[in-house]
Amino acid sequence: MAILAVNAGSSSLKFSLHPLQDGQVQPFVLSGNIQGLEPQGSPCMDWTYRGKKHSEPLAVSAGSSSFEAALHNVRALVNRLEAAPDIEAIAHRVVHGGGVFTQSVLVTDEVLQRLASFNSLAPLHQPHNLEGIRQFRAAFAHLPQIACFDTAFHASMPEVDFAFALPQSLQAQGVRRYGFHGLSYQYIMSVLQEQTLRGRGRVVMAHLGNGASLCAALAGSSVATTMGFSALDGLMMGTRSGALDAGVLLYLMEQGWTHAQMEKLLYKQSGLLGVSGISADMRKLRADGSENAQRAINQFTHRVIRETGALVACLGGLDVLAFSGGIGENDVELRAHVCERLSWLGIRMDAQRNQEATGKHAYAIHAPDSSVEVWVIPTDEGRVAAREAAALLEQQRTPLVAAGSALA
Template sequence: MKILVLNAGSSSQKSCLYDITTPIPNLAPQPLWEGKINWTQDQNQAEITVKTATGAKLQETLADDSRQVQFAYLLSTLINGTTKVIDNLSAIAVVGHRVVHGGEDYQEAVIINEDVKQAIAHLCNLAPAHNPAALAGIEAIENSLGNIPQIAVFDTGFHSTLPDAAAIYPIPYQLVEQGIRRYGFHGISHQYCANRAAEILGQDLQSLRIITCHLGNGCSLAAIKNGCSIDTTMGFTPLDGLMMGSRSGSIDPGILIYLLQQYNYSSQELDNVLNKASGLKGISGVSSDLREVIAAKDQGNQRAQLAWDIYVHRLRAGIGSMLASLAGLDVLVFTAGVGENSPGIRQAACEALGFLGLKIDADKNQHQPIDVDIATSDSTVRVLVIETQEDWAIAQKCCQLVQQ
């Protein structure tokens, strides 16, 4: 079964094509084809890159075309030219989409119909950088592939098991009844990494207390017990929790009241400050990319050093709160761009957990470990670096739903 997966963001559209045989394998196979559209900052140009399992590559820049035209071109590389991997687009059996926010109504993967599309659209104001992009991808598939089955897999779904004490904010209860609560995000990644951790360790997932650290441009933690999410750092929106690339994470809500009252900030200005001008970017003044912040720090940039220090402090504090929810810890997992590629962040996070008996092997930590345990043999907590496979997890759910 050939499954096309779309993972949409505000400035990019990642796609891949899997050919899945039954039974569905646990480990992610190499995609037949991977395609990506990056839109430039002014949105006028689309940088298209494609690679295939056979090693074929393509790079193109399209200008002044609609996103629908750009996406149709990307799909055409599946059947034309050096990157051809199938004879006809009709060979694709189903298309899966990562949808960031599913609200209270969508906790499992669903086949997309008009009701689902309307629900995704209704939640756009809660995930403005992602839900609109997912809708655009759904419509692009309708335009390019017609009536093919499409499936939405929701990032919020894994966190639907949060107990009320963790999910409900201490606000007037009528607001809770209006759907204002902690939803949590990165759920596809957190769930995949928990399952993969159990596989790597050869243990039953139900027996493990796991903290998964999804650290990328967006960052979140999850506390996982009996295979279920029982706490997480992101909240009503993906803005809550840890310090991120350009997002503030948790701050005193009184700051917002102050800015509104004293400086007449508009809602749009607040949104821009908190989502696009804060985090590593806002503190360092250098970049939202941790690699560039580290380079500036190493050259003596004091604001970059401060950005690092705040990032580490908040990461440690977040792990501590997840630890309290679990009442112990068996496995600590690092994943996503920073988690997988920054030995310094892993080291800094783990240094504060020595009181648990957690010890990491400095040599293993430095050598870009993927899907391995970097803890020492005598560590009381296993520490894993896992390559997150969101696209593969989406493909698995699509296959399961189609078979059902």
């Protein structure tokens, strides 16, 4: 048996199949990414099965949407693969659980309705996450669908960190910091605690990609993070602004900007793309070499350094710094610059190991005399979602087994 992990976005559908062995979730045997699902896109499915890579265009039949075609192809792919394990459940990444869902949950109509009320808090992600669940429920009606939340890992944050300096009546309505990238941080933390005893101490994790955030953890639990009420706060990102003086929005409103215009500005026209005017892709900016590209890179890096310092202050020191995400895992220069600027903490990087750390496994890049361990850890949100689903299914089975024993 296996768990199928799904991450449905606005223009892509990522999936991975994780076998269960003795009740434990194993690394994926199948993973894939279907891109180009946006209107007028060119859908293509890239997938890897047992280490062998494949790529094929996605045919969309008349009368069908590209998402429906993607769903059909995922189902057909799993069915046609030789020796592929049977699917026991489908685990879905859902960005926002609000203050209601602090652990993974079996999806029902009522759950979907409640989750839809959080759409405005994560408009780039939540509606597409939920549409993915609806489509998979329809296509795999016999399988349990389980929602796994990016906000859940941060449920341990103290009120002093999650509360805004606003009237209590607004906090009672749910206006507070939630934090995101929780599935990624949960995976990074589990790997760190396997690799080093310091992983149980004071840790700052940097999930740096098109979406970017930092998380401070103590004894494995989140105590502070840079993202807040929405996925806009904190670090500069690919197309998102990050932290912004609220007075800027008041000014734009006075200038006649509408809600839709401001939402588009903050979510889709800012960040690396907005500052550079070139691209939201750090790789393209590195290759560009122009003054505007360098300005965007410098600003992104500075925000990482600045916010790391703030989280270290919350922790009272630092034992481990971990990089992850598309930029964190692959941008050698950024890691070197961040560690150099944080050398006052006693961080010493091994330049050779930093160059080598672009593989598939956790890799330590600190020098022997470093006071702080520095790791590069490729994240695996799908595996965490699969673990969450397997644990929830086991919880549901346990009462039945106990009841059966009692009757016997």
